[in-house]
Amino acid sequence: MSHLFNHVVFLVIFHGPRMLVVFTFSIRATALSDDATFPTQRRDRAHEAARNLGRGFGAARLFKEYKEVQREKSADPDIQLICDDSNIFKWTALIKGPSETPFEGGVFQLAFNIPEQYPLLPPQVRFLTKIFHPNVHFKTGEICLDILKNAWSPAWTLQSVCRAIIALMAHPEPDSPLNCDSGNLLRSGDIRGYQSMARMYTRLAAMPKKDNLVKRDTPFLPVVKEAVAGG
Amino acid sequence: MSSTLIQIERWRAYLRENRALISHLRRDLGGRRREKRKTSTEPNPPLPPSPSRTPEPEPNPPHAKLAREAADASAAGADAAAPVPEEAVMGEAAAAAAPEALLVEGGGGEGMNPNPSGGGGGGGCSESVSVELSMGGDYYHSCCGDADLDLRAPEGPKLPYVGDKEPLSTLAAEFQSGSPILQEKIKLLGEQYDALRRTRGDGNCFYRSFMFSYLEHILETQDKSEVDRILKKIEQCKRTLVDLGYIEFTFEDFFSIFIDQLESVLQGHETSIGAEELLERTRDQMVSDYVVMFFRFVTSGEIQRRAEFFEPFISGLTNSTVVQFCKASVEPMGEESDHVHIIALSDALGVPIRVMYLDRSSCDAGNISVNHHDFIPEANSSEGGAAAEKPYITLLYRPGHYDILYPK
Numbered sequence: 001m002s003h004l005f006n007h008v009v010f011l012v013i014f015h016g017p018r019m020l021v022v023f024t025f026s027i028r029a030t031a032l033s034d035d036a037t038f039p040t041q042r043r044d045r046a047h048e049a050a051r052n053l054g055r056g057f058g059a060a061r062l063f064k065e066y067k068e069v070q071r072e073k074s075a076d077p078d079i080q081l082i083c084d085d086s087n088i089f090k091w092t093a094l095i096k097g098p099s100e101t102p103f104e105g106g107v108f109q110l111a112f113n114i115p116e117q118y119p120l121l122p123p124q125v126r127f128l129t130k131i132f133h134p135n136v137h138f139k140t141g142e143i144c145l146d147i148l149k150n151a152w153s154p155a156w157t158l159q160s161v162c163r164a165i166i167a168l169m170a171h172p173e174p175d176s177p178l179n180c181d182s183g184n185l186l187r188s189g190d191i192r193g194y195q196s197m198a199r200m201y202t203r204l205a206a207m208p209k210k211d212n213l214v215k216r217d218t219p220f221l222p223v224v225k226e227a228v229a230g231g
Numbered sequence: 232m233s234s235t236l237i238q239i240e241r242w243r244a245y246l247r248e249n250r251a252l253i254s255h256l257r258r259d260l261g262g263r264r265r266e267k268r269k270t271s272t273e274p275n276p277p278l279p280p281s282p283s284r285t286p287e288p289e290p291n292p293p294h295a296k297l298a299r300e301a302a303d304a305s306a307a308g309a310d311a312a313a314p315v316p317e318e319a320v321m322g323e324a325a326a327a328a329a330p331e332a333l334l335v336e337g338g339g340g341e342g343m344n345p346n347p348s349g350g351g352g353g354g355g356c357s358e359s360v361s362v363e364l365s366m367g368g369d370y371y372h373s374c375c376g377d378a379d380l381d382l383r384a385p386e387g388p389k390l391p392y393v394g395d396k397e398p399l400s401t402l403a404a405e406f407q408s409g410s411p412i413l414q415e416k417i418k419l420l421g422e423q424y425d426a427l428r429r430t431r432g433d434g435n436c437f438y439r440s441f442m443f444s445y446l447e448h449i450l451e452t453q454d455k456s457e458v459d460r461i462l463k464k465i466e467q468c469k470r471t472l473v474d475l476g477y478i479e480f481t482f483e484d485f486f487s488i489f490i491d492q493l494e495s496v497l498q499g500h501e502t503s504i505g506a507e508e509l510l511e512r513t514r515d516q517m518v519s520d521y522v523v524m525f526f527r528f529v530t531s532g533e534i535q536r537r538a539e540f541f542e543p544f545i546s547g548l549t550n551s552t553v554v555q556f557c558k559a560s561v562e563p564m565g566e567e568s569d570h571v572h573i574i575a576l577s578d579a580l581g582v583p584i585r586v587m588y589l590d591r592s593s594c595d596a597g598n599i600s601v602n603h604h605d606f607i608p609e610a611n612s613s614e615g616g617a618a619a620e621k622p623y624i625t626l627l628y629r630p631g632h633y634d635i636l637y638p639k
Contacts, residue, residue, distance in 0.1 A: 150563060
C-alpha cells in the first residue's frame with residue numbers, strides 16, 4: 001500500500017488532484033472487490049485510501065506552493081521559504097524583522113509543521129529564533145495568531161502566513177499575551193522598556209554574532225544562504 | 232504574489248485603522264468559540280508557564296470582560312437552547328448553553344477582583360500579575376484553542392455528517408414534551424413534508440445540507456441542463472475569486488472536487504455513482520469537507536463581489552467590514568451560516584432554497600403557521616422561467632441548525 005501511495009503522490013504532483021481522484025477511487029474499488037468477504041477490513045482499507053487521498057491533496061497543494069515560492073523567489077525579499085528536502089510537510093522560513101520595530105535588522109527562523117489535512121487545517125508554526133513579543137511564547141516559540149487557529153482558511157498560504165506573522169511582529173496585541181512579561185510592559189505603557197527588551201533579544205538571537213555591529217544590514221547569514229540555494 | 236500582497240496590505244490597513252474594532256471582534260468570536268470548545272471536547276492544555284515569577288494561571292479568570300461575555304453567552308444560550316429538549320440534537324445549541332455556567336462563575340469572581348482591568352485598567356502591573364496572567368490564560372483559550380477538533384477526530388459516537396432519511400414523526404417524538412407551539416408547528420410541517428435528514432451540528436450544517444440536497448436532486452432528476460448551468464456559474468465564481476485577488480491554487484482543488492461530485496451523480500459515465508455512494512461520499516470527511524470549503528469560497532466571493540449590497544446586513548450583524556466578515560465568519564470551517572450566507576450562496580450558484588423555520592415565533596396571533604423563506608437567486612428572477620420554479624432544496628431551520636426536509 002505504501003509503495004502504491006508513493007506512486008499516488010508522484011502522480012498528483014505531476015497531474016494535479018483530479019488525476020488523483022480517479023486514481024485513488026480505483027484503488028478503493030480494488031480494495032472493495034478484494035476483501036468483499038471481510039467487511040471490517042474492507043472498511044479499513046477504504047478508510048486508508050480516503051486518508052491517503054487527503055494526504056495526497058495536502059502534498060499536491062504544498063507542491064503548488066513550492067512552485068510558486070520558486071517562481072516568485074525575489075518577489076518578497078523579507079521572506080525565504082525553504083521546504084525540507086525529504087518531507088514536503090516540513091518547511092522552514094526566514095523572515096526579516098519589520099523596519100521601525102525593535103526587530104529590525106534581525107532574521108527570524110520559523111518552523112512549519114504541516115498537518116496531513118492541510119489546507120483544511122492550518123500549519124503549525126513556531127519561532128525557532130528567540131523573540132520577545134507579547135504574542136509569541138518565550139520558550140516554545142508558539143505564536144498566538146487567530147489565522148493559525150480558529151480563523152484559518154485554505155485561502156491562506158505559507159507565504160501569506162509569513163506576511164501575517166511579520167505584521168504581527170509590527171503590531172503586537174498585548175491584550176492577548178502568550179508572553180505576559182512582554183504584554184505587561186506594553187499594557188502598562190512602558191513602550192521604551194518593551195522596545196529595549198525586544199531589541200536586546202533581537203541582537204542576541206536574531207543577528208549574526210560577530211558582525212552584528214559592523215554589518216547590521218546583512219540580510220542573511222552566508223550559511224543560511226547556502227541552505228536556501230540548496231532547498 | 233502581488234495578489235497576496237494586496238490581501239495582506241488590506242489586512243494590515245484594517246488592522247491599523249480598526250484595531251479597537253478588531254480586538255473587540257476577536258473577543259466576540261473568541262468568546263463564542265470558547266463556549267463551543269469547552270464543552271464539546273476536552274479543552275486545550277493550560278497556559279504553559281511564562282518565563283519568570285509566574286504563578287499558575289487561574290482556570291476561571293475573574294475579570295470584567297468575561298462578565299460581559301457571560302451575559303452575551305447566556306442570552307445566546309437561552310435563545311438557542313430554548314426550543315430544544317435535553318438530548319443534544321443540535322450540538323451547537325447544546326454546546327452554547329452549558330458553558331454559560333462556567334463563564335458566569337468566572338464573572339461572579341469579578342466582584343472580588345481589586346483591579347478589574349478590562350483593558351482600560353492599565354496600571355497595577357506588579358500587583359495583579361495573576362489577574363493579568365489569568366487573563367492571558369483566558370485569551371489563550373479563545374485565541375489559541377486547538378483548531379477544528381472535528382477535523383482531527385472524525386470518528387466517534389457523533390452523528391454522521393449527513394444522517395439517514397427518517398420520517399418526520401421522529402421529530403414529533405423528539406418534541407413530545409416540548410413547547411406546544413412547536414408541536415403544533417411540527418404537525419403543520421407534516422402536512423407538506425414527510426421526511427427529514429439530519430446533519431451534524433458542527434457549524435457546517437447548512438453547507439452539508441445544501442450539498443447533499445443539491446446532489447441528490449441532480450441524481451434523481453438527471454437534469455443535464457441544470458448541471459451545465461451551474462458549471463457556468465461555478466466558472467464565474469472562479470473568476471470572481473481571481474478578480475478579488477485570491478490565488479487560484481488556494482481554491483481550485485475545492486472547486487474540482489465539487490465538479491467531480493456533480494459529474495459523478497450524472498449517470499452514464501464510468502465514474503457514475505448511485506444514491507448509496509453519494510451518501511457515503513457526503514459522509515467521507517475529506518470529500519465532504521472539501522465541498523463545504525468550496526461553498527465557503529463561493530459564498531465569500533459572492534459577498535465580496537457585491538460588497539455594497541451585503542454591507543448593511545453585515546455591519547448590522549457583526550459591526551465589521553465585509554472583508555473582515557468573510558475572513559472571520561465565512562471562510563473558516565465551522566463558522567455557522569446565517570441569512571447572509573444563504574443569500575450569497577443561492578445567488579452565486581443560482582439555486583433557489585426554501586427554509587422552514589421551526590421556532591417559537593408568530594405565536595401571539597393565535598393561528599399558528601410555520602414561517603418559511605424562499606431564497607430566490609437574483610439572476611434567476613431577471614431571466615424569468617427559473618424564477619417561477621419552486622425551490623427544490625428545502626431546509627429545516629431550528630435556531631442554530633439546519634437539516635434537510637423532504638416534501639411529500
